[in-house]
Amino acid sequence: MPKIYYKEEKLSGESIDTKFINTALFDYIFNNTNVNKFELKVNPKLAILRTLKIKKEVFKNVQLIREATHYNTDEGTFYLPRSIVFYDVKDAVFPSEFYFISKIGEQIELRKCVGGEAVKWFQIPVLHTSVSDQKEVSKVKSSLAQIKKLVDTTHNKKIEEELALKELERKRKIEESRPLLNEEQKEGYKELTELCVNNSTNKNEITQFIETLKNYDEDEEYYTTLNYFIEFLENEEYSFIIRLDWKSDIEDLEWLLKSSLKENYDEVLKLPKHQNYDEDMSISHDGVFEDYGKPIRLIGLQLAFIDTQSDEYILILHKQEDKEKVKLAVNKIGYNYFEKK
Numbered sequence: 001m002p003k004i005y006y007k008e009e010k011l012s013g014e015s016i017d018t019k020f021i022n023t024a025l026f027d028y029i030f031n032n033t034n035v036n037k038f039e040l041k042v043n044p045k046l047a048i049l050r051t052l053k054i055k056k057e058v059f060k061n062v063q064l065i066r067e068a069t070h071y072n073t074d075e076g077t078f079y080l081p082r083s084i085v086f087y088d089v090k091d092a093v094f095p096s097e098f099y100f101i102s103k104i105g106e107q108i109e110l111r112k113c114v115g116g117e118a119v120k121w122f123q124i125p126v127l128h129t130s131v132s133d134q135k136e137v138s139k140v141k142s143s144l145a146q147i148k149k150l151v152d153t154t155h156n157k158k159i160e161e162e163l164a165l166k167e168l169e170r171k172r173k174i175e176e177s178r179p180l181l182n183e184e185q186k187e188g189y190k191e192l193t194e195l196c197v198n199n200s201t202n203k204n205e206i207t208q209f210i211e212t213l214k215n216y217d218e219d220e221e222y223y224t225t226l227n228y229f230i231e232f233l234e235n236e237e238y239s240f241i242i243r244l245d246w247k248s249d250i251e252d253l254e255w256l257l258k259s260s261l262k263e264n265y266d267e268v269l270k271l272p273k274h275q276n277y278d279e280d281m282s283i284s285h286d287g288v289f290e291d292y293g294k295p296i297r298l299i300g301l302q303l304a305f306i307d308t309q310s311d312e313y314i315l316i317l318h319k320q321e322d323k324e325k326v327k328l329a330v331n332k333i334g335y336n337y338f339e340k341k
Contacts, residue, residue: 002085003065004124004128005071005122005125006080006125007077007079008079009105010104012109016109016110020141021101021110021137021140023106023107023108026084026101028148028151029064033151034154035064035150035151035154036064037061037062038062038146039061040060040062057138057139057142058143059139059143061086061088062086062147063084063085064085065082065084067080067082068082068103075122078125081103082102083100083101083103085099086099086140086143087099091117092117094119094121095115095116096116099131100128110137111130114127115127179215180212181213181214181215182215185225186211189210190207191329192241192316192330195325195329196240196241196317197240198264199263199264205238206240209232213229216228217334226306226333226334239259239260239262240260240264241306241315241316242314242315243312243313243314244283244312245312246282246283246284246311247284248282250277250281250282250285250288251274252283253288253289254272257292257303260317267301271292293341300319301317301318301319302318302323302339304316304318305339305340307337308335
């Protein structure tokens with residue numbers, strides 16, 4: 001990118017302020033797009049204008065230089081202003097011929113510069129000159145007009161990006177100020193993990209997560225800490241606490257129970273087949289949980305529920321002998337325990 005250099009922070013020539021080249025347009029372009037490089041094309045309709053001897057050429061390449069800074073080097077002190085650079089061919093770091101509009105203070109100026117392979121960056125301040133040729137000025141005008149149209153089309157996208165960044169920053173601040181889970185709730189989650197997760201690797205990783213778990217009750221996205229905790233389990237594919245919507249297919253219940261039995265108790269159990277139920281039946285149909293709970297109890301385990309007073313089912317599998325401990329742990333995290341027999 002050919003940066004623009006001045007020896008000091010002031011215009012080298014006369015400021016410009018016309019209908020088509022002005023500070024308002026300059027600022028509009030910089031403030032309403034994140035794009036820094038434009039490749040311009042001649043409008044096919046201009047072919048008709050050419051037959052009438054009317055030419056509206058544009059530069060093939062336009063780049064925005066966003067930095068505005070002072071620069072101290074062994075070659076001297078320089079100022080790099082915000083600039084819009086126009087050129088057709090990139091044949092060197094500084095093209096053989098390029099034009100630019102730079103803004104210093106509240107003024108802009110249009111300049112022309114000769115570059116090439118032999119030109120060094122620190123020579124630029126004495127190489128750029130004023131532009132008086134009206135054909136060259138017209139080409140800059142036409143290029144700016146096309147850039148404005150392109151910026152107009154990306155304006156909404158930039159606003160969306162800025163809003164998204166602001167939202168991320170808002171959530172970051174909320175997260176930083178969010179309190180840690182109180183000790184009783186933390187103990188409840190740990191006890192549930194200890195009682196229901198028998199894969200040592202999974203147990204250690206879940207316990208480490210609980211150590212830094214924060215309070216998400218009344219959070220605008222998760223609503224409860226339990227929801228946040230379950231999302232972690234689902235993302236990491238730990239078959240520990242099972243969450244199912246009341247409309248879920250029976251096949252989903254069957255698959256998740258088998259996963260939990262194998263992962264946490266190393267059991268491969270013959271459960272009722274979902275194909276034996278009508279296709280339009282969901283897990284909330286009378287008798288479904290009872291059917292799946294019976295063979296589980298035969299091997300000393302219990303299918304139980306965490307009562308969240310919502311339209312979804314939160315299931316856990318535990319040893320029957322641990323029922324009272326599990327019930328107490330569920331109470332500690334803020335919910336009631338129930339089972340279907």
